[in-house]
Amino acid sequence: MCGIVGYIGHRDAFPIVIKGLERLEYRGYDSAGIALFDGNDISLSKTKGKVEDLRSKAKEISQAGSLGIGHTRWATHGVPNDVNSHPHYSNSGDLVIIHNGIIENYESIKQALKDRGYTFQSDTDTEVLVNLIEEVQKTEDVKLGKAVQIALNQVVGAYAIAVFDKKKPDEIVVAKLGSPLAIGVGENEFFIASDASPFIEFTNNAVYLEDEEMAIIRLGKEIKLRKIKNDAIAYPNILELQMNLEEIEKGGYDHFMLKEIYEQPRAIMDTYRGRLLADQGIIRMAGIDQNIEKFVNANRIIIVACGTSWHAGLVAEYIFEDLARIPVEVEYASEFRYRNPVITDKDVLIAISQSGETADTLAAIKLAKEKGAFVFGVCNVVGSSIARESDAGAYTHAGPEIGVASTKAFTTQITVLTLIALKLAKEKGEFSQSKFHEYLSELETIPAKVEKSLLSNDLVETVAEVYKDSTNCLYLGRGYNFPVALEGALKLKEISYIHAEGYPAAEMKHGPIALIDEQMPVFVIATKKGHYEKVVSNIQEIKSRKGKIIAIVTEGDEQVKELADHVIEIPETLESLTPLLTTIPLQLLSYHIAVMRNCNVDQPRNLAKSVTVE
Ligand code: F6R
Numbered sequence: 001m002c003g004i005v006g007y008i009g010h011r012d013a014f015p016i017v018i019k020g021l022e023r024l025e026y027r028g029y030d031s032a033g034i035a036l037f038d039g040n041d042i043s044l045s046k047t048k049g050k051v052e053d054l055r056s057k058a059k060e061i062s063q064a065g066s067l068g069i070g071h072t073r074w075a076t077h078g079v080p081n082d083v084n085s086h087p088h089y090s091n092s093g094d095l096v097i098i099h100n101g102i103i104e105n106y107e108s109i110k111q112a113l114k115d116r117g118y119t120f121q122s123d124t125d126t127e128v129l130v131n132l133i134e135e136v137q138k139t140e141d142v143k144l145g146k147a148v149q150i151a152l153n154q155v156v157g158a159y160a161i162a163v164f165d166k167k168k169p170d171e172i173v174v175a176k177l178g179s180p181l182a183i184g185v186g187e188n189e190f191f192i193a194s195d196a197s198p199f200i201e202f203t204n205n206a207v208y209l210e211d212e213e214m215a216i217i218r219l220g221k222e223i224k225l226r227k228i229k230n231d232a233i234a235y236p237n238i239l240e241l242q243m244n245l246e247e248i249e250k251g252g253y254d255h256f257m258l259k260e261i262y263e264q265p266r267a268i269m270d271t272y273r274g275r276l277l278a279d280q281g282i283i284r285m286a287g288i289d290q291n292i293e294k295f296v297n298a299n300r301i302i303i304v305a306c307g308t309s310w311h312a313g314l315v316a317e318y319i320f321e322d323l324a325r326i327p328v329e330v331e332y333a334s335e336f337r338y339r340n341p342v343i344t345d346k347d348v349l350i351a352i353s354q355s356g357e358t359a360d361t362l363a364a365i366k367l368a369k370e371k372g373a374f375v376f377g378v379c380n381v382v383g384s385s386i387a388r389e390s391d392a393g394a395y396t397h398a399g400p401e402i403g404v405a406s407t408k409a410f411t412t413q414i415t416v417l418t419l420i421a422l423k424l425a426k427e428k429g430e431f432s433q434s435k436f437h438e439y440l441s442e443l444e445t446i447p448a449k450v451e452k453s454l455l456s457n458d459l460v461e462t463v464a465e466v467y468k469d470s471t472n473c474l475y476l477g478r479g480y481n482f483p484v485a486l487e488g489a490l491k492l493k494e495i496s497y498i499h500a501e502g503y504p505a506a507e508m509k510h511g512p513i514a515l516i517d518e519q520m521p522v523f524v525i526a527t528k529k530g531h532y533e534k535v536v537s538n539i540q541e542i543k544s545r546k547g548k549i550i551a552i553v554t555e556g557d558e559q560v561k562e563l564a565d566h567v568i569e570i571p572e573t574l575e576s577l578t579p580l581l582t583t584i585p586l587q588l589l590s591y592h593i594a595v596m597r598n599c600n601v602d603q604p605r606n607l608a609k610s611v612t613v614e
Helices: 013-027 051-060 106-115 125-140 144-152 256-262 264-272 292-296 307-324 359-370 385-389 408-427 433-454 457-467 479-496 505-510 532-543 559-563 579-596
Strands: 003-008 031-037 042-048 067-073 095-103 157-165 171-177 182-185 190-193 205-208 213-218 224-227 300-305 328-332 347-353 374-379 392-395 472-477 499-504 521-526 548-554 566-570
Touching (some): 003 013, 003 095, 003 157, 013 031, 013 051, 031 095, 042 051, 125 157, 144 171, 144 224, 256 264, 264 408, 264 433, 300 307, 300 359, 307 328, 307 347, 307 479, 347 359, 359 374, 359 385, 374 385, 392 408, 408 433, 408 579, 433 566, 433 579, 457 566, 457 579, 472 479, 479 499, 479 521, 499 505, 521 579, 532 548, 548 579, 566 579
Parallel strands (some): 300 328, 300 347, 347 374, 374 392, 472 521, 521 548, 548 566
Antiparallel strands (some): 031 042, 157 171, 182 205
C-alpha cells in the first residue's frame, strides 16, 4: 500500500519520478505527490487523485532538479485529500519525506511535538515522523542520517521512507521496516522505489533493504547501510535483476488484467519449466529436494495466505490430502497470527503470496518460525520479504502482476503447489511410477488447454452482456472447484462492485437457496470429473426455483446443456487440475462485466495490490 519513488543523480528527476509513480500506482491510487530539489529550492506538488492528476497539477511548479521523491497513496491516517498527500515538509521547510506504512504511536509523539511548539497541516502519521526527525536533528545536533536513526528507534510501526534535507543537496536517506524498499544503483545515480519497476530501464542492479536497515545514499559515494537498532554496519548485496520493460507494460491490451489473463499459458509453463521433467519421470525443486524429510515427516501442513492466494491454498488442501495424503489446514493469515495457534516443530507452514509483502502473511510466518515450524514460501515477487523470511521456497515465475485483481498469480500458485504435492505423493509411495507419469504428462498439457479455454472469450463476453446489471450473483462448485467458486465471486465483486458469493454447491440448501429467483444468476462449475452427478442435481434445484444458470462444463457435455441457460466449455483434464481451467472463463467474465460497467479494471476502488498494513 502506497508506492514510493526517488531519484538522485545527473538527470532531471521529474520524468523519472512521475513515470515511476505510474508504475507503482497499483500499490495505491487515492492521491499522489512529488517534491523536487534543484540544490537551492524545493518545489512540491500534491493532489487527491491519480498520478495523471498530479502530472497536470505539477505544471504549476518548477520541474527542475536532479533530486526528487514521489508518492502514490492508499490512505491509512487521514482521508485522501491534497493536504494529507505526501510528500510532507517538516516545520522548518528543510526536510521532506515520503512514507509507506503506519506509525502506530504517532498520537503520543505528535502531542509531545505540539508541546514543543510544532504545528501540523495534515492528519497523517508521516508529518509527525518528519517533524520528529527535525526535532532530533535540532536537539541532538546531528546530521540527517543519525537523526533518522534516532527518530526511528522511537517509533512503533511499519515504514519504508525516503527523506532529504535542503541543507544536504547530494543526499537522500532511506529506511525500511515491514514495507519494501529497493535501491537501483546506476552510474553515479541512484533510484529508490517500492519495487524495481520504476528504474528497470535505467539499471538492472538493485539493493533490497532488509527490515530495520537504513541507507545513506550520497552522490559520488557508495551506499552506506546501517542497522537502525544498533548502528551496526551492513553490507549492500547488489542483485542483478531479470525483469524487463516489456513485462511491465500493457503490450497492446486495453488493461493489465486482460494481458495477465492471456499470459497464463506462458506463466504456467514458466512455472513448471526446469522442474517438471515428464520424459525423465521426475520433478526437480531445490527447495523441496533439500527439505524433503521435513515435508514427508510433517504432522501436518498449515497453509497461510490472504485473498486469492488463500483460495489457491484451499485448492492445495484438496491436492495435498488427495494425492500426498498429508493433513492440511488452510488459514487466513490475519486470523492465524492472532489466535494463539498450536504450532510445533513437526509442522510445515506454507505461506502463499503473490507480492511477498502481505503484512498478515509475513506476521504469520514470523509466528510459525518462533514456534519452530519449518516455513516454505510460495511467492511471485523475487526477493520479496516473505521470500526472504522463509526457510525455503519456490517462486511462481508468473512475471510481474500489475492488475490489482490477481489472475496469473492464482494459476501459477496452483501449479507450484501441484508440483510439490505430486513430488511428495511419489516420495511417500502414494503414487506408482505410471500414475506419477500420467499426472506429469497431463500437467504439461495444461498451458495448451488454458489457451483453448481462452477461446471462450467471445462467448463469455456475450454472457457478460446479459448479466452485467445484476446486483447479486452466486458461484457454486464442489471439491476442487469449490475454491474456484470463491475465487470467481471475489474477482467479480472486487472489479465490478457486484455483490457475489461463492459456496460449495451442496451447501445451497442450507440457506443460500432462499436467494434464488428469476433475477439471480448462478455460475456453476460442473465438470465431468468431480462430483458431476451431484452438481447436476444442484443445478436441477436452482432450475426449479427459476434461477439463471451459467455452467462451466467439460467439452462435449450434453446433460447440463439441457438445463443451463448458458454453458461455457473447457477441455477435459484430471480432476485435480480442473481449477487451472475452470477459473479462466470466470476471470474473463469478471473482466468483461467490469469493462461494461465502466469500472476501473486495473485499479478498483479502495484496493491496493500489495497490502503492507494489517
Ligand atoms: C484479489 C487479490 C487479493 C490478494 C491478497 C493477497 O484479486 O489480489 O485478494 O490475493 O491481497 O495478496 P498476496 O498474494 O500478494 O499476498
